[in-house]
Amino acid sequence: MKKFIVILVLCFVGNSFSLHAQMGKRTYVNQTEIGLMNYGFIPIQNSYSFLTMHGLKLTESWELGLSSGVEKYTADEYEKFWVLPVNVAGRFILNPHKRTTFYSGLDAGYGFAGLNSTADKVWNNTVTEKDRSFEGGLRFHPHLGWRWKVGAERTFISLSIGYQFQQIKLERSKLRTVFDGSMNNNLDNYYHERVTYNMGRAVVKVGMGF
Numbered sequence: 234m235k236k237f238i239v240i241l242v243l244c245f246v247g248n249s250f251s252l253h254a255q256m257g258k259r260t261y262v263n264q265t266e267i268g269l270m271n272y273g274f275i276p277i278q279n280s281y282s283f284l285t286m287h288g289l290k291l292t293e294s295w296e297l298g299l300s301s302g303v304e305k306y307t308a309d310e311y312e313k314f315w316v317l318p319v320n321v322a323g324r325f326i327l328n329p330h331k332r333t334t335f336y337s338g339l340d341a342g343y344g345f346a347g348l349n350s351t352a353d354k355v356w357n358n359t360v361t362e363k364d365r366s367f368e369g370g371l372r373f374h375p376h377l378g379w380r381w382k383v384g385a386e387r388t389f390i391s392l393s394i395g396y397q398f399q400q401i402k403l404e405r406s407k408l409r410t411v412f413d414g415s416m417n418n419n420l421d422n423y424y425h426e427r428v429t430y431n432m433g434r435a436v437v438k439v440g441m442g443f
Contacts, residue, residue, distance in 0.1 A: 260289060261287070261288075263285065263288075263443055264285070264324070264441075265440055266284050266440030267283050267439060268282035268283075268436050268437060268439070269281060269436070270304075270434035272432070272434050272435070278307050279307060280304065280305060280307050280432075282302070282436065283302045283303055283304070284300050284301065285301065286299070286322045287300075293326075293329045293330070294325055294326050294329050295325060297322070297323050298321075299321065300320045301318060302317075302318060303315065303316070303317055304399070306432055308401070308430045314349055315349050316345065316372075317345040318342060318345075319344075322338065323338060324336055335377070335380075336380055336391075338377075338378065338393065339374070343370070344369045344371075344401070345369040346367035346402075349367045351365045351367070352365070362407050364425070366403075368404075369400075370429075371399075372400070373397075374397040374436070376393045378395075379393070388441070388443045389442055389443065390439070391438075391440040391442065392437075392439055393438045394435070394438075396436070397433070397434045398431070399434075400429065401429075401430045401432065404425070407423060407425075409421070409422060409424055
């Protein structure tokens with residue numbers, strides 16, 4: 234599934250670039266952003282994003298490309314995830330010839346989870362989780378923002394707000410303690426579980442591009 238999505242994304246963007254090249258002008262565009270994501274606006278729930286978009290200006294108002302980078306999500310008080318996103322990224326600039334203008338964007342793709350550690354979790358010298366494995370999931374990020382042109386005609390600073398969704402699946406064997414009434418004693422054993430985290434976050438990003 235992951236390979237299929239990546240191939241589909243690359244084919245889609247590649248075809249768009251090819252079509253634009255046949256039409257004439259080819260203008261490279263870039264936007265690099267850092268962001269703060271949160272659920273409930275509680276500092277302990279902060280998540281972080283660093284993404285860069287590379288693409289082509291299809292028209293004066295439309296840009297299309299690929300975005301990737303690295304993100305760290307705080308899922309809950311126990312789990313934090315590293316994600317490597319790969320997206321198709323579209324931008325619409327409302328008034329491209331003005332020095333300041335609104336714009337909208339949509340990044341949609343897949344977040345890979347291979348950066349996460351599969352090591353056993355240990356607390357108080359006891360293995361609380363083992364056999365940990367991670368699987369990435371769908372990702373999308375619609376947003377609205379503002380661009381300011383600075384210096385050279387094409388260089389700009391951006392500020393955006395939006396919503397970001399990322400799915401991560403975690404499989405693990407988790408320690409549990411059960412009471413054995415016949416022996417009047419607590420027994421420790423492990424049970425296997427699969428947990429899906431559907432993480433929706435409010436996000437604020439600042440960036441720079443050209």
